[in-house]
Amino acid sequence: MTGGAAPGGHAARGGAGMRLRGLVRKEFLQIVRDPSSIAIAFLMPVFLLILFGYGVSLDAEHVPVALVVEQPSADTADFVASFRGSKYFAPSDVATMPRAIERMLEGRVDAIVRLRADFAQRLRRPDGAPVQLIVNGVNANTARLIEGYVQGAWSGWLRQRSEAQGQMLRIPVEVEHRVWFNSALRSRNYLVPGLVVVIMTLIGALLTAMVMAREWERGTMEALMVTPAAVSEILLGKLIPYFVLGTGGMLLSVAMAVWLFGVPLRGSLWLLWLTASLFLLVALGMGLLISSLAKNQFIAGQLAIIVTFLPAFLLSGFIFDIDSMPAVVQVITHAIAARYFVAIATTLFLAGDVWSVVLPNAAALLAMAALFLGLTWRKTRKRLE
Amino acid sequence: MWQRIVALVRKEFLALFKDRRGRFVLIVPPLIQLLVFGYAATFDLNRIPYALYNEDPGGAARTLAAAFDGSPHFERVATIASEKEIAPLVDARAVLMVVHIGPRFSRDLLLGTPAPLQVIVDGRNSNTALVAINYLRAVVDRYNRNWLSERDLPGPAAQLETRAWFNPNLESRWFFIPGIVGVITLLVTMLVTAMSVAREREQGTFDQLLVTPLRPVEILIGKALPGFIIGAAEASAIILIATLWFDIPLRGHLEVLYTGLALFLLSAVGVGLMISSIAVTQQQGLLGAFLFMVPAVTLSGFATPIANMPPAVQAVTLLDPLRYFLVVLRKLFLEGVSFDVLVHQFWPMALIGVASLAIAGWLFRHRMY
Numbered sequence: 001m002t003g004g005a006a007p008g009g010h011a012a013r014g015g016a017g018m019r020l021r022g023l024v025r026k027e028f029l030q031i032v033r034d035p036s037s038i039a040i041a042f043l044m045p046v047f048l049l050i051l052f053g054y055g056v057s058l059d060a061e062h063v064p065v066a067l068v069v070e071q072p073s074a075d076t077a078d079f080v081a082s083f084r085g086s087k088y089f090a091p092s093d094v095a096t097m098p099r100a101i102e103r104m105l106e107g108r109v110d111a112i113v114r115l116r117a118d119f120a121q122r123l124r125r126p127d128g129a130p131v132q133l134i135v136n137g138v139n140a141n142t143a144r145l146i147e148g149y150v151q152g153a154w155s156g157w158l159r160q161r162s163e164a165q166g167q168m169l170r171i172p173v174e175v176e177h178r179v180w181f182n183s184a185l186r187s188r189n190y191l192v193p194g195l196v197v198v199i200m201t202l203i204g205a206l207l208t209a210m211v212m213a214r215e216w217e218r219g220t221m222e223a224l225m226v227t228p229a230a231v232s233e234i235l236l237g238k239l240i241p242y243f244v245l246g247t248g249g250m251l252l253s254v255a256m257a258v259w260l261f262g263v264p265l266r267g268s269l270w271l272l273w274l275t276a277s278l279f280l281l282v283a284l285g286m287g288l289l290i291s292s293l294a295k296n297q298f299i300a301g302q303l304a305i306i307v308t309f310l311p312a313f314l315l316s317g318f319i320f321d322i323d324s325m326p327a328v329v330q331v332i333t334h335a336i337a338a339r340y341f342v343a344i345a346t347t348l349f350l351a352g353d354v355w356s357v358v359l360p361n362a363a364a365l366l367a368m369a370a371l372f373l374g375l376t377w378r379k380t381r382k383r384l385e
Numbered sequence: 386m387w388q389r390i391v392a393l394v395r396k397e398f399l400a401l402f403k404d405r406r407g408r409f410v411l412i413v414p415p416l417i418q419l420l421v422f423g424y425a426a427t428f429d430l431n432r433i434p435y436a437l438y439n440e441d442p443g444g445a446a447r448t449l450a451a452a453f454d455g456s457p458h459f460e461r462v463a464t465i466a467s468e469k470e471i472a473p474l475v476d477a478r479a480v481l482m483v484v485h486i487g488p489r490f491s492r493d494l495l496l497g498t499p500a501p502l503q504v505i506v507d508g509r510n511s512n513t514a515l516v517a518i519n520y521l522r523a524v525v526d527r528y529n530r531n532w533l534s535e536r537d538l539p540g541p542a543a544q545l546e547t548r549a550w551f552n553p554n555l556e557s558r559w560f561f562i563p564g565i566v567g568v569i570t571l572l573v574t575m576l577v578t579a580m581s582v583a584r585e586r587e588q589g590t591f592d593q594l595l596v597t598p599l600r601p602v603e604i605l606i607g608k609a610l611p612g613f614i615i616g617a618a619e620a621s622a623i624i625l626i627a628t629l630w631f632d633i634p635l636r637g638h639l640e641v642l643y644t645g646l647a648l649f650l651l652s653a654v655g656v657g658l659m660i661s662s663i664a665v666t667q668q669q670g671l672l673g674a675f676l677f678m679v680p681a682v683t684l685s686g687f688a689t690p691i692a693n694m695p696p697a698v699q700a701v702t703l704l705d706p707l708r709y710f711l712v713v714l715r716k717l718f719l720e721g722v723s724f725d726v727l728v729h730q731f732w733p734m735a736l737i738g739v740a741s742l743a744i745a746g747w748l749f750r751h752r753m754y
Binding site: 048052055079106131139143151158170172176181190305306315317320325351 | 433449478510551559722
């Protein structure tokens with residue numbers, strides 16, 4: 001290596017920079033020679049984003065519905081037509097209720113819409129005709145979506161009908177909703193930015209979780225300690241190469257989100273870059289801390305998966321709403337770095353540069369980065385003594 | 386023959402449990418996952434922060450506002466007086482929705498023309514937005530019915546009568562917790578089996594095992610049984626916690642549930658042993674298990690329905706044993722179906738299990754490294 005000690009015991013001007021350069025170069029050489037880090041940084045995001053991006057969707061379309069019309073008439077045909085035209089339903093006609101129930105139990109339909117034999121008749125009475133909707137409630141979320149879709153079809157039919165008859169619609173209050181930032185309610189638009197966060201957590205922690213442990217396990221840590229390099233230089237020497245690698249993985253994920261999955265990026269790229277770098281620093285810091293505590297590659301790898309991946313997935317607000325969790329769990333979420341970056345990332349992707357979201361969350365990330373790196377520094381120094 | 390197998394199984398258990406860390410990994414993380422999942426994994430909203438923008442001084446508007454305040458799902462965190470205040474509140478995620486009652490609201494209502502209620506929803510999480518809109522509709526529907534019945538007015542020509550079967554209150558927890566039984570059972574079984582052959586390979590003791598009087602079939606059974614037993618024990622514990630602690634109804638027959646569990650364990654143990662006999666080191670075994678687990682859970686329909694996936698991905702899920710077991714679990718827990726409905730879930734698991742075990746047994750002797 002070129003970073004030899006300067007004569008006279010004291011480092012010459014620029015000696016620290018030179019030592020650091022040497023350490024960074026060593027780390028890069030190790031990365032190049034053991035391509036598993038490169039695989040973690042570049043192949044894993046591609047694999048996971050494609051897997052989740054295509055595999056995970058909460059948008060139910062073409063829901064199989066059994067339509068039971070007990071006595072067909074012009075009115076029922078009218079009603080049924082509103083289901084046929086919708087992309088949300090894949091309706092099938094079933095003659096009787098018992099057969100429809102059978103299909104539901106077999107899992108071939110998710111809902112049954114039933115018009116009783118007296119439908120057309122009761123339609124003309126003042127109290128109106130009932131439309132029976134039975135949904136399979138096992139998947140509560142899908143059941144609720146189906147309820148909403150059927151409600152939409154039903155109220156659309158009512159409106160058309162009253163317009164055709166020149167009557168006023170007998171609904172006192174009508175909800176007109178507007179959805180900001182994601183008017184088509186595409187679940188992919190928020191799942192993909194959230195996934196970018198989960199993947200970055202995983203990359204950041206996995207990349208560094210093994211590296212300090214590796215030095216301890218192989219006994220090369222002692223060798224590093226006796227060089228003139230200070231602890232902070234050793235840590236920086238570990239941090240910089242993986243930061244560069246992680247940034248590459250991050251840019252790749254963002255590019256895939258925008259170009260492959262068509263997620264709009266409404267905020268500015270530089271702000272996303274900046275906050276993502278901050279988050280990467282937290283994730284790398286977490287990995288380094290795990291690594292210097294565990295001193296064993298196998299345990300460090302397992303710990304990294306357990307303490308970073310699962311919480312980032314479950315407790316970051318990426319899929320499940322934090323406000324609705326029990327109070328104790330909500331408190332725990334404040335310790336999860338991914339929570340802050342999920343807020344920033346979904347806002348920057350879908351809403352734009354909203355400073356009232358970005359600034360407090362970025363401040364939290366900064367504090368966490370300082371905490372993790374500071375702890376790592378202390379832990380490493382203590383072992384030197 | 387059985388004597389030799391019992392000896393091998395005993396040795397496997399000793400190897401697994403002699404290490405404190407080994408015991409820890411098998412018992413503590415699954416329990417933590419069950420509790421965290423059980424409490425955090427829900428799509429239900431019990432607190433929707435909203436802002437009220439009421440431009441109508443009339444009593445009708447006040448009653449509607451009171452209906453929102455009375456709902457357990459909604460929490461008013463701001464009351465605003467101008468259009469300008471909407472954007473900052475929504476942008477900053479201070480509120481999930483803004484309910485806007487226009488100045489003509491009471492007048493429209495009294496005239497009998499539909500009175501619009503404008504709602505602005507933060508769509509950054511589209512699922513939360515959809516659920517919130519549904520809750521809002523429920524409040525407005527109740528208000529509408531009251532309004533009509535108080536004035537003896539006829540309602541719309543047809544009403545929707547909705548009922549949800551098997552889960553009348555549509556609680557997400559009833560959906561997720563039976564699923565967790567499957568996910569954690571898979572996780573534990575994979576951890577036990579994926580390392581077992583790889584560990585012996587790494588330590589060089591697998592060659593010794595091959596030269597003992599044990600036949601390959603016996604080694605296979607001896608390696609498979611511990612994963613089977615531990616998986617069954619852990620699954621039983623989780624089923625107990627699910628029914629006693631989380632109050633999930635178990636409506637099906639236990640013997641059908643355990644038939645499904647046995648077949649699922651067969652397939653999970655098979656895949657685990659297959660990965661283990663391909664791997665040369667424990668690290669590779671772990672990585673292989675991780676690489677199998679992540680897609681297996683994602684594509685199983687655990688959190689998002691398989692029906693929403695593109696057809697090509699749906700075809701891939703046919704290879705996933707967890708996919709079949711989740712159907713078995715949910716149908717038995719909530720629907721209480723009988724054996725014959727589940728036959729189409731049973732035979733694919735059996736097939737995956739037998740095929741992967743056969744491959745694992747073949748690899749025992751033929752994989753050179």
